[in-house]
Amino acid sequence: xxxxxxxxxxxxxxxxxxxxxxxxxxxDVGGYNYVSWYQQHPGRAPKFxxxxxxxxxxxxxxRFSGSKSGNTASLTVSGLQAEDEAxxxxxSYAGSNNLVFGGGTKLTVL
Amino acid sequence: xxxxxxxxxxxxxxxxSVKVSCMASGYTxxxxxxxxxxxxxxxxxxxxAWINTGNxxxxxxxxxxGRVTITRDTSARAAYMELSSLTSEDTAVYYCARxxxxxxGYPLWGMDVWGQGTTVTVSS
Numbered sequence: 504x505x506x507x508x509x510x511x512x513x514x515x516x517x518x519x520x521x522x523x524x525x526x527x528x529x530x531d532v533g534g535y536n537y538v539s540w541y542q543q544h545p546g547r548a549p550k551f552x553x554x555x556x557x558x559x560x561x562x563x564x565x566r567f568s569g570s571k572s573g574n575t576a577s578l579t580v581s582g583l584q585a586e587d588e589a590x591x592x593x594x595s596y597a598g599s600n601n602l603v604f605g606g607g608t609k610l611t612v613l
Numbered sequence: 614x615x616x617x618x619x620x621x622x623x624x625x626x627x628x629x630s631v632k633v634s635c636m637a638s639g640y641t642x643x644x645x646x647x648x649x650x651x652x653x654x655x656x657x658x659x660x661x662a663w664i665n666t667g668n669x670x671x672x673x674x675x676x677x678x679g680r681v682t683i684t685r686d687t688s689a690r691a692a693y694m695e696l697s698s699l700t701s702e703d704t705a706v707y708y709c710a711r712x713x714x715x716x717x718g719y720p721l722w723g724m725d726v727w728g729q730g731t732t733v734t735v736s737s
Contacts, residue, residue: 507658539723541658548730549650549658554713554723592658596722600672602648602660 507532507605514611515583523608525593526578531603533574536597540569540578543607544589552591553578564609582609588612615639617647617709617728618709624734625687630697633731635709642690643667646712648724649683653705662714698709699735 508526515521525532525540532538538556541549551560553569556576566581576595582589593605620634635647648663662673664683672684677696685692692709708731710724 506659535722537722539721541724543658548708548727549710549724550727551713551723551725554721554725560713560725594658594660594723600663600721601674602663604650604658604660607657 505603507595507603509591509593509605509608511606512609512611514613515580517583517585519583520579521583521610522577522579523591523593523610525578525595525605527574527576527595527603529574531595531597532571532576534598535542535596536571536578537573538569538571539594540567541592541594542587542589543592549592558597583612615711615726617711617726619707619709619728619731622732622734624736625699627735627736629699629735630695631699631703631709632693632695632731633709633733634691634693636689636691638690640711643687645714645720646720647683647685647692648710648712649681650708650710650724651705652708652730653702656705661694661707666692675721679712696733699733701710701735704733704735706732 540553543549556571557569590607590609596605620635649661682695709728711723711726713723713725
């Protein structure tokens with residue numbers, strides 16, 4: 504499967520909001536509501552941030568929100584904080600028990 | 614607490630095989646499928662495979678079909694990922710991760726607990 508498409512970079516100032524997109528096809532993002540988002544700091548394992556497009560696991564701040572329209576999912580980080588600077592990956596169920604990740608977006612807090 | 618602990622770093626020669634272990638603790642091992650994901654240096658996450666830790670069913674990404682084998686040992690509460698015919702392009706950090714479920718036990722296709730990662734270096 505082809506990787507989901509994410510912009511390589513995004514940025515925002517502290518307190519601002521930033522939205523990261525994740526574009527797939529009808530066979531993955533558009534076909535299922537099983538989009539997840541992960542935050543990864545350098546040298547660390549990914550952290551589970553969003554599941555089922557827009558739901559937050561326990562402990563994830565409500566500054567992080569997710570949505571989907573058609574074949575594109577989005578992650579919005581509101582009230583940017585310095586510790587939000589990381590690389591964010593989306594993933595989607597792709598049918599037939601397969602999973603696919605996005606290319607990752609490096610978020611810089613200016 | 615719930616955690617996945619992986620085996621240590623490996624250095625292998627091209628053409629060899631490597632086997633990475635992932636030991637689970639803090640939850641019922643056979644109730645959660647385990648996935649394997651790798652990340653080459655500076656690159657994206659890449660899904661490889663998953664195993665049903667209860668019945669041993671496996672599913673492999675087309676990108677690794679024929680080269681990767683996932684097994685589990687329920688008595689040891691461990692899963693294993695073996696990758697064969699290694700090339701320099703297999704140099705990466707390999708992660709195991711637990712699949713997330715809803716309260717009814719339905720898989721939600723996200724991964725809530727990750728191992729610390731195992732660095733595999735392929736070099737002659």
